Amino acid sequence: xxxxxxxxxxRRNLIVMSGLSAGTTLxxxxxxxxxxxGIMSTTDDTKGEYTxxxxxxxxxxxxxxxxxxxxxxxxxxxxNATRWPEQETVADQSxxxxxxxxxxxxxxxxxxxxxxxxxxxxNALPQFVTTIDGLNIHFIHVRSREKNALPLxxxxxxxxxxxxxxxxxxxxxxxxxxxxxxxxAFDVVIPSxxxxxxxxxxxxxxxxxxxxxxxxxxxxxxxxYTRYVAQGGDWGxxxxxxxxxxxxxxxxxxxxxxxxxxxADIDKALQRGEPAPSGLSVEERRAYDQLVxxxxxxxxxxxxxxxxxxxxGLADSPVALAAYLMDHxxxxxxxxxxxxxGMLRTSSSTGELTRDxxxxxxxxxxxxxxxxxxxxxxxxxxxxxxxxxxxKIPAAVSVxxxxxxQAPRSWTERAYPKLIYYHQAExxxxxxxxxxxxxxxEELRAAFKSLR
Numbered sequence: 001x002x003x004x005x006x007x008x009x010x011r012r013n014l015i016v017m018s019g020l021s022a023g024t025t026l027x028x029x030x031x032x033x034x035x036x037x038g039i040m041s042t043t044d045d046t047k048g049e050y051t052x053x054x055x056x057x058x059x060x061x062x063x064x065x066x067x068x069x070x071x072x073x074x075x076x077x078x079x080n081a082t083r084w085p086e087q088e089t090v091a092d093q094s095x096x097x098x099x100x101x102x103x104x105x106x107x108x109x110x111x112x113x114x115x116x117x118x119x120x121x122x123n124a125l126p127q128f129v130t131t132i133d134g135l136n137i138h139f140i141h142v143r144s145r146e147k148n149a150l151p152l153x154x155x156x157x158x159x160x161x162x163x164x165x166x167x168x169x170x171x172x173x174x175x176x177x178x179x180x181x182x183x184x185a186f187d188v189v190i191p192s193x194x195x196x197x198x199x200x201x202x203x204x205x206x207x208x209x210x211x212x213x214x215x216x217x218x219x220x221x222x223x224x225y226t227r228y229v230a231q232g233g234d235w236g237x238x239x240x241x242x243x244x245x246x247x248x249x250x251x252x253x254x255x256x257x258x259x260x261x262x263x264a265d266i267d268k269a270l271q272r273g274e275p276a277p278s279g280l281s282v283e284e285r286r287a288y289d290q291l292v293x294x295x296x297x298x299x300x301x302x303x304x305x306x307x308x309x310x311x312x313g314l315a316d317s318p319v320a321l322a323a324y325l326m327d328h329x330x331x332x333x334x335x336x337x338x339x340x341x342g343m344l345r346t347s348s349s350t351g352e353l354t355r356d357x358x359x360x361x362x363x364x365x366x367x368x369x370x371x372x373x374x375x376x377x378x379x380x381x382x383x384x385x386x387x388x389x390x391x392k393i394p395a396a397v398s399v400x401x402x403x404x405x406q407a408p409r410s411w412t413e414r415a416y417p418k419l420i421y422y423h424q425a426e427x428x429x430x431x432x433x434x435x436x437x438x439x440x441x442e443e444l445r446a447a448f449k450s451l452r
Contacts, residue, residue: 060222063127063138063198065119067367072115075318075366079110082319097323097335105343106319109359115367118360121166129198130222132215135207138198139191140166141223144173146185150452151225152444153189153216157234157258157431158374159325161197162190163361164434167351171441178438183452184445191219193235195373197364202373208380209235213242217251226250229448233257233432235377244391252451253394253420255444257432258403261411262291262386270295283408290331290405291386297334300327304378314371321371322362330402330430338402338429351437388415396421396447398440402429421447 084103088095122140129138140162143149152172156164165188171178172186192199194207216239220228227250232240237258244254262270266288269277276288303311313320330336342353365371383389386405395416399406406424413419425443428436432443 057131058222060128060130063129064123065127065198067115067119071367075363076110079106079318082106082317093333093335097327101343102319102323102326105322105355105359108355109318109322109363113356113359113363115360115363117356118163118363121360122163125166125169127198130219132218133211135194135202136200137191137194137215137219138162139189139219140169141187141189142169142173143187144185146182148183148452149173149185149187150448151189151220151223151228152186152448153191153220153228153230154433155191155212155216155230155232155236155239156193156196157232157236158196158377159328159361159365160234160431160434161361161364162192163357163364164431165190167437168433168441168444171438172444175441175445178441180441180445184449186444186448187225189220189223191216193239193374193377195376196370197368201370202376205380208377209238210242212239213246214248216243217246217248220250227252229253229255229451231255231257231444234430238381238383241389241391244393244395245389247393251393253396253418253448254391255396255398255421255447257398257400257440257443258430259397259399259407259412259415260384260386260389261397261407261415262287263388263411263414266411267384267387281408281410283406284410287405287408287411294329294331294404297329300324301378304375305381306379308372308375308379311372311375314365314375315369318362318366321366322359324371325362325365326358328430329404331404331406332402332429336402336430338431338435342435353431353435357434391416392418394418394420394451397423398432398443398447399424400428400430400432400436401425402427402435403432404430420450423447 084099087099125140126142127138127140129136131137154165156162169188171180172188175184176182193212195201216230229252230240230243231254232238233256237256237260240254240256241260243251266277270288270291276285280288314324326339327335330338338353339358342358343355345352345354348354365374395418397407397412397416397419401424409422412422423443423446425432425439428439433440
């Protein structure tokens with residue numbers, strides 16, 4: 001689909017539907033410093049100073065995080081200086097994030113939360129940065145010890161980051177340690193999307209999902225991979241669909257946990273706010289009703305799609321940023337049920353979402369000042385959301401019960417004519433890798449088995 005064309009429920013049509021349906025220092029070795037524009041330079045005492053302009057533009061450079069303590073002190077100061085509004089006038093969450101919930105999270109964030117633990121988790125992984133089409137792209141790259149490991153690039157979504165996927169790295173790269181087989185191993189590449197995390201922030205338009213779909217094959221090429229698979233959920237699902245449409249050499253197939261499967265006639269009925277068409281199966285009717293529910297809860301997405309630059313509060317107030325990032329929905333409500341449960345969980349032996357993990361992600365957005373730059377992705381996109389994209393290469397689909405809608409097998413088979421795997425998982429939601437890493441890892445092993 002060309003830029004400017006719209007198929008199915010576009011971001012602007014989605015807005016209509018809602019009415020119808022009722023500077024951190026980043027260190028690498030040699031020391032790598034990034035300013036707010038993502039322009040990087042390096043210094044190496046043994047080689048003298050040089051600038052990125054003098055370096056090989058396609059080079060892959062090591063990357064390490066070391067946030068100055070002053071940044072963390074300032075974060076806590078700003079949290080404690082929050083001017084709070086009055087309490088909501090309802091007993092539920094229909095007006096947004098409840099005051100008591102956010103106040104308690106802020107209290108913990110300012111007094112007990114430790115960013116250094118998240119920083120250590122990331123720094124324990126091999127991280128790198130490379131420049132693609134003039135923009136610095138940060139990524140995690142973990143090679144398996146298994147010689148026949150299948151290369152896999154995974155793309156996160158909003159309001160997420162590479163932190164979504166770090167719990168699945170071990171099970172994917174070292175499957176025998178997690179109940180799998182050696183032949184199930186993957187080499188894992190997890191990039192930060194442009195405008196997110198430690199990647200650069202675009203200074204002009206054009207870095208949407210279509211551009212990422214062209215950039216990721218270039219990244220895999222630089223890493224020496226000539227054959228690989230791709231996975232994505234949320235915005236990552238769009239990226240892998242567009243990768244499939246572009247069909248770069250070496251891409252064997254894709255896996256998505258937020259598939260675009262809605263047939264054109266169903267799509268039109270949803271846009272017009274009509275009742276479910278007759279003749280739908282039980283699964284199809286359920287999916288239709290779930291999509292109607294989803295399009296009733298699009299307020300924050302509407303603002304990002306139309307006016308992302310207005311969101312100055314995301315750059316100025318940690319609490320504003322936290323409330324905004326937490327008020328996304330899933331198939332069980334808004335805020336997402338998995339998020340609500342995670343805020344009450346201080347630990348998990350099975351890898352389920354915890355309070356600290358939620359704050360790790362929010363703090364990453366704050367320290368990189370990416371609340372606004374990440375939001376622009378919604379403005380960039382003009383295509384359909386859950387509609388069929390036209391993928392023709394092998395595709396695998398995992399359907400999670402807490403997703404915004406459960407794609408029926410009937411729709412999925414038509415949307416992905418070379419469907420190699422379809423499975424309805426037992427547990428998990430919109431951010432399945434973050435919420436249920438064991439189940440998600442098992443899904444990927446099964447999904448790509450036939451492409452090895």
